[in-house]
Amino acid sequence: MSMECFVLFGVLTFLLTTNGADALDCLLEESCVLPCRFQPGAEVIIHWIQLADSPAHSYYHGNDQLSHQKLRFSGRTSLFKNQISGGNASLLLSGVKVEDEGRYKCYTSTVDHNKETFIDLNVYAPVRKVELHQDGKRITCSSEGIYPKPEISWSTDPPSNQNLSEKIKVQQIGQLYNINSSLTSVPDVEFKCTVSTGRNKMTATLFKLTFLSGSSTETTMHCTSSKSPPTGLIWRFNHSQIIVSDGSVMEEWRQQVKSVTMSGDLTLKDLSTDHDGIYTCELRNAEGTYVTNTFLRIEQSQGNVSNLNIHKLGDYTHCYCSSCWYAGLL
Ligand SMILES: *[C@@H]1O[C@H](CO)[C@@H](O)[C@H](O)[C@H]1NC(C)=O
Ligand SMILES: *[C@@H]1O[C@H](CO)[C@@H](O)[C@H](O)[C@H]1NC(C)=O
Ligand SMILES: *[C@@H]1O[C@H](CO)[C@@H](O)[C@H](O)[C@H]1NC(C)=O
Ligand SMILES: *[C@@H]1O[C@H](CO)[C@@H](O)[C@H](O)[C@H]1NC(C)=O
Ligand SMILES: *[C@@H]1O[C@H](CO)[C@@H](O)[C@H](O)[C@H]1NC(C)=O
DSSP, X not given: OHHHHHHHHHHHHHHHHHHOEEEEEEETTSOEEEOOBOOOOSSOEEEEEETTTEEEEEEETTEEOOTTOOGGGTTTEEEOHHHXXXXXXXXXXXXXXXXXXXXXXXXXXXXXXEEEEEEEEEEEBOOOOOEEEEETTEEEEEEEEEBSOOEEEEEEESOOOSOOOXXXXXXXXXXXXXXXXXEEOOTTOEEXXXXXXXXXXXXXXXXXXXXXXXXXXXXXXXXXOOSSOOSEEEEEETTTEEEEETTEEOGGGTTTEEEEOTTOOEEEESOOGGGOEEEXXXXXXXXXXXXXXXXXXXXXXXXXXXXXEEEEETTEEEEEETTSOSOSXX
């Protein structure tokens, strides 16, 4: 019984050490530790080799031996010196590059044992930010600095049967990819754009336009509430002018901005009809980007309930009650 167990264990370790290579994901331009352990002993020799045959780092006679090191690893590798005697041959690789991808062999030997460990290193630069911009009827979704090559896809609510994945542009700058895609906006539709690489994805959502009839003394507009706290917030007017960007209020808007809450809601004061227009909240958090457009119309005469308006906004005509204190179409 115990013999059987021993044999089985032996076979398993054999399989793991001959065919097994652990996969390791390393962030581009960051530092990464390639793990390797061995049974401690005297006269330690360590060779780190990127297959096929690019010496990355060697250690013997108690010192780093870098005379055969491939030039592109120069100054970027080190061992944890004070842990070598304890059996730690891990390699610290800094400033990770795309060329660092591939299989590595960690060869260790002491007077008693020698061992080979294999690691497959994959390099990636995740999607960190997806932007959605509207310019007239054109909506563009974009993201930058991604590796490996990203993909982009659109969806709408309600679903659309038109092919939305057209006009995708991918550009490679150095080793990183930039991607963008544009489409034509349609009224009363919510758009979602997702940029993904093998390892992560992020989504930007453009909500349907809402209408708000606001008071000239004070009006609050909302961003979309989402679970994660915002990491970035921009309020824009008429798709161009910036009102608030990451906490700082632009000079031209100091008179009007009363407050911006933690969740992104914007309160304006002392408004006139000059402030009629579209207010865009672009909120970013760990999950993605949320773009909320509010069409604000400032009430001129308060308390006048018989004030029905017809407003033409681009291609759409809206009829609404300007004193009714609620947003929506009639
Ligand atoms: C080796 O030591 C370093 C530094 O303490 C540590 O980060 C790493 O996890 C260790 N590796 C192994 C395989 O023990
Ligand atoms: C949508 O268009 C893209 C680019 O022209 C094409 O590659 C893709 O196959 C199309 N998808 C569908 C479902 O027609
Ligand atoms: C989209 O990508 C193309 C090619 O990389 C670039 O020329 C263009 O300026 C981008 N457009 C936008 C709106 O980002
Ligand atoms: C903002 O946009 C609205 C609607 O298109 C327009 O009526 C208004 O004149 C614009 N305001 C400014 C200051 O550009
Ligand atoms: C209410 O609106 C009507 C039509 O625009 C206008 O004639 C009237 O003077 C307004 N009343 C007040 C109290 O503002």
